[in-house]
Amino acid sequence: MAISDMPMLSALRTKMQWHQERQRVLAENVANSDTPKFRPRDLVEPKFDKVGGPAAGGGMGQLPMMRAQGVNISPAGASATFAQNNRVGYETRPAGNAVNLEDEMLKVSANQMDFAAASSLYSRSLGLLKTAIGKR
Template identity: 35%
Template sequence: MFDRIETLRMASSMTAHATERQKLIAQNVANADTPGFRARDLARFSETYRSGVAVEMRATRPSHVTGVSWGGAGRPKDLASEPAPNGNTVSLEDEMIRIAQAKREFDLSLAVTRSSLSMIRTSLGRRA
């Protein structure tokens, strides 16, 4: 039932994106000393979510917009950074910044989910 509510679907996709990004960051940090390892990251959520599947909306007039492009997950990409002498491109400082961004994205997705569920409870006549 809740999968048909676009806001909850978007929040779920944002949670999945933040989770995948945290996994990639953890792999980068774990391989910080591995010779030849190339750091990877996901594209921003806004870039990946709006590319892919088109969702058709109902329109009551021909001038209404009927389709918005929303989509699925992105693919990991190599980060272009200066390699160390051993060929490793992981920068722990950059990874710390990325993990803070991923945490902020995850927290935002949880806030959107809580707010949406609170509005649903209110519309059903229950107090949050």
């Protein structure tokens, strides 16, 4: 087995490929921000198990809020899940376009930062493994 075929490095490589493809999809959304009846698209993030392989369950649900020992104070009117601030839909303009440039640009910058973190972790892990086996 090659060093780059290890499950953790393979998962990081898959994650970087996903970020690359997501950047392409988000760029299409921005480019079509004035196209009539265009709906923005996004990709579903890949899920991995503890070993680094694809997760069997697939999608991630909402996490319920839990109380530790019943002493936590909950704010008035708080939602029962952490996903309370997620927007459900997009505002559609009269031409039928639903692209919100501010949201898309936030997604683009978050995607760039996540890709940079994954690529840095990949290169450092690969370098550490090469050092450990004496090839560096």
